[in-house]
Amino acid sequence: MVIDLHDFASASVKRVFFVLILLAVGTPVGLTARPLQQAVVSGTVSEQGSLQPIAQALVRVAGTDNTVTTNQSGRFRIENVALGTRELQITALGYRTFNTAPLTIAGDSPTRVTITLESEPLKVERLIVTATKTAQNSLEVPAVVTVVDRQDIVERGDVELVDAIENAPGLMHTAQANAFESIELRGMPRQGNEFETTLLLIDGVPQTDSRNSARVINLPIDYSSSVEVVNGPNSALYGRTAIGGAINIITGKPTAQPRVVAEVQVGDFNHLRGTASASGPLADNAGYFVSWTSGGNKGFYTGSSDYDVSETAVFAKFEVAPDERSEAWISVNNVTSDNSLPTNVPVVDAENGVMLHEFDPRFDVFTNFNLSTANYHQEELRLTAFYSRDFGSNISLSNTFSYRDIQYNFIESGDFLGGTDTVSQTIEMYPFQLLTDENIFYDEVRLSYLPTFGNVDDELLVGVSYESNEGDKATDFITLDPMDPFGAFNINYLDLELPSRSDWEFHEWARVRYRLQTYAAYFQYQITPVRRLQLTAAGRFDRLDLKNVDELKAGEKSEETFDAFSPKFSALFRLVDGAETGSGQVNLNLYAAYSEAFKPPRHPSSLNPPGQDANLDPEDITNFEVGLKGSFLDGRGSLQATYFNMERDGVVISRQDGPLFIDSNAGKQDFEGLELTAAWAPMPNLSFQGNVAVYHNRFGDFVEQKSSTKTIDLTGNRLPAVPDRIYNVGGSYEPVDNVGFTLRFKYVGDRFADQDNILLLDGYPLLDASAYWSPGPVRFTLSGHNLLDERYFSSGGTANVNLGWPRQFTLVASYLYN
The missing domain is CATH 2.40.170.20 (TonB-dependent receptor, beta-barrel domain)
Structure with missing residues (x-):
């Protein structure tokens, strides 16, 4: 039998055209090829021991460029994580890098993980907020910085604020009537009330009163996670009394x-x-x-x-x-x-x-x-x-x-x-x-x-x-x-x-x-x-x-x-x-x-x-x-x-x-x-x-x-x-x-x-x-x-x-x- 090439070409074109129509029409009914499925991984990063959240920790899906940073509450959420077995790598200033055990990522619901990081012995590089009102590597802050962690306070049995920061460089602890305690930095003299030349903050909020001073007579530190001490003037950000330093x-x-x-x-x-x-x-x-x-x-x-x-x-x-x-x-x-x-x-x-x-x-x-x-x-x-x-x-x-x-x-x-x-x-x-x-x-x-x-x-x-x-x-x-x-x-x-x-x-x-x-x-x-x-x-x-x-x-x-x-x-x-x-x-x-x-x-x-x-x-x-x-x-x-x-x-x-x-x-x-x-x-x-x-x-x-x-x-x-x-x-x-x-x-x-x-x-x-x-x-x-x-x-x-x-x-x- 002799085949007509023209007829064959016409039939081929028709078949191809028919397939394209099926593909186009079949898209909503699942006739297309399915893309690679992806999922979400969320969780928290906190400090080992105290369980305090770690902000701005970098969470990475190992072997990829898919990264996020934790918020101030230590929470994170990574999207577009490929299904299967995956590992997370977590890094944060002042903490040892941590790799999770393999996680099984499924697409039916977000995968939740709770991660704790072990502190470095000295925490030489760490995030502090007092010096610039933004989180910054302490090694890059142009000032002398001291940080006392909750763990330090617990191990030493400190009771009051002055106990916790007693050994900061240049810190002088004075008291009047054994009750009105004050901290002077850089040899600033105490001329009357407490904290007249050292700014006292709680969560970044000045505790200064109308007398241009602050009192810590009833300020326990049981609910503190850390105390930051920055030596030197900083009225450029905080105003009055930020002279010898800020706490x-x-x-x-x-x-x-x-x-x-x-x-x-x-x-x-x-x-x-x-x-x-x-x-x-x-x-x-x-x-x-x-x-x-x-x-x-x-x-x-x-x-x-x-x-x-x-x-x-x-x-x-x-x-x-x-x-x-x-x-x-x-x-x-x-x-x-x-x-x-x-x-x-x-x-x-x-x-x-x-x-x-x-x-x-x-x-x-x-x-x-x-x-x-x-x-x-x-x-x-x-x-x-x-x-x-x-x-x-x-x-x-x-x-x-x-x-x-x-x-x-x-x-x-x-x-x-x-x-x-x-x-x-x-x-x-x-x-x-x-x-x-x-x-x-x-x-x-x-x-x-x-x-x-x-x-x-x-x-x-x-x-x-x-x-x-x-x-x-x-x-x-x-x-x-x-x-x-x-x-x-x-x-x-x-x-x-x-x-x-x-x-x-x-x-x-x-x-x-x-x-x-x-x-x-x-x-x-x-x-x-x-x-x-x-x-x-x-x-x-x-x-x-x-x-x-x-x-x-x-x-x-x-x-x-x-x-x-x-x-x-x-x-x-x-x-x-x-x-x-x-x-x-x-x-x-x-x-x-x-x-x-x-x-x-x-x-x-x-x-x-x-x-x-x-x-x-x-x-x-x-x-x-x-x-x-x-x-x-x-x-x-x-x-x-x-x-x-x-x-x-x-x-x-x-x-x-x-x-x-x-x-x-x-x-x-x-x-x-x-x-x-x-x-x-x-x-x-x-x-x-x-x-x-x-x-x-x-x-x-x-x-x-x-x-x-x-x-x-x-x-x-x-x-x-x-x-x-x-x-x-x-x-x-x-x-x-x-x-x-x-x-x-x-x-x-x-x-x-x-x-x-x-x-x-x-x-x-x-x-x-x-x-x-x-x-x-x-x-x-x-x-x-x-x-x-x-x-x-x-x-x-x-x-x-x-x-x-x-x-x-x-x-x-x-x-x-x-």
Whole structure:
């Protein structure tokens, strides 16, 4: 048979055309070839032991470029994962790289995993947020940085904030009346209230009150996950009081798995304290963390009055991720404390610097002769809410709102002492009452933008904030004369006989309503214009509106407005980049920085009558700094070194102007120092840390006129309560699993108690140690503070000095359920 080629071609074309039609029509009914099926893997990444979420951990499907980073809650979600057996690889700064066991990926439902990472021994490189308000590698921050983790706090048995950060470089811990503790960094002198030159933050929210200070008297650290300490000024981002440095307490987050912890502490001086906390998920995208603490002690004082300290704190935090692009959390914290107030050690000869126990050995240095009714009551309610949302891959917006209600109440206290008469063996006591109730509203909106100019890495941060402090302050003086509001109680310092309360006279001295409003706008731009070079420019403008109403003077009003601009510039160059050179993971960075900071010259409750403060401006602080930061031995060693030169100009002092004496910005203080820190972990279970701070902090041009015949020239004097040397060294060792030891040694050089440089306080060593044993879910920690039982004075003045804690042992027993 002969086949017609034309017919064959026509038939072939028809068949092909028919097949194409079938394919097109068959698409909706499954006649097409099915693509490769893919699935979703989601889960959480947290720290081994504490189960705290790890943010910005890189999660990769092994052997592919499919990667995501965890959010602030440690959650992640990877899409387009091929079906079959797959592994995940997780890396995060400060943690060991982890590879999961093979996972069977099915397409019917998302695969969920829970991952925990083991910390590196030193965590040389880790993410911190305090220095730049954005998560940044600590090795790339142009400042000296110290981070204390929850694990450090637990192993050492630390109870208070000052215990946890005691060994940060250049840190000086001072206390007044053994209750009002403060932290000074870089040798900034304490001139009155607490934290006037060191900014205290909780979750990035300033805890500063209207007095340009902050109190930690009832701030337990049981609900903290870490504490970040950054040395050096940072008003360019945070505004007032960020002068010597900043301390940021980062509260715990909900854990990926249910977790319950109960703890009891007992120790010397009738120390008894209990804590309980619970944490876990509420749903796939939400979680909770709640904590309760209550305790107290009887102190180490002797005298006719009982000494008692008690405090209670409740904390709750709830987190939710409404969708893949947003996160939100809210926390509530309520703390209450009642503290007996001790008297300090009197100075009986200010001209020669002689303390009472030195002049008269019969006086016990631990004597408290305050009134039996003396009490300091503080309550504080903190409410904080945070929300952030990503708008695409290069822009995000966040809002932080905070409300605080504070009560500072000094009740019938005689801890303010005057002169001492050694002939009659009496000392002047000036009893008083001071009641303060303050409400603080704070709101900050922050925009982060990644311009992505070509291959240049850069980030622009822009923010605005508003803070309102409103309060009432009432002051009464207590005397024995109804006509004299300034009369003193003359107390015999040997027999401690106090006047009967029925003989007291209360004098209204001040009734003030006040308000402080702070408006601020700031920016920060970080760019890497060329390889290895990182540049940062930042600046902040603050406007402070102060107002008070004196209710005892027919409602007399006083108002002032202060403006301040605080710039900051820095450059960091990677001298050695281990990732590029393959030099055994040696990294070395050189940085230089210039910054300015400020402190308001007044607070609203202490404004002078109209016109008297017209010439005052905020103090101006300028700081130059250069330093090195590095890691070596594959992250088992680290080094930080910085030299700084800082000037504090415009300190408010009294100067004569014709027949009058007015306050003016005429004082200067000069600060110069070198801070060195080093750490080494020769083995995973053994580590050492140490730091040295050497300062030369002096009064600059500082001449104050008290009267037409009295002039005080402090130029060249050492600043009060500021040592020239602070040394810290310590280490930890875990010989076997769940058994370990820690040791910390601190030496503080001698200081002058007074600005006239007469009373020299000796330098002192402090030795702390702890031992812990964790058999299963139970943990026991025995800690000792001031093991050498060194008698020392943390600070003082011309009239009295403040005694430090003697030796104290504490035993902690805790139970952990996961």
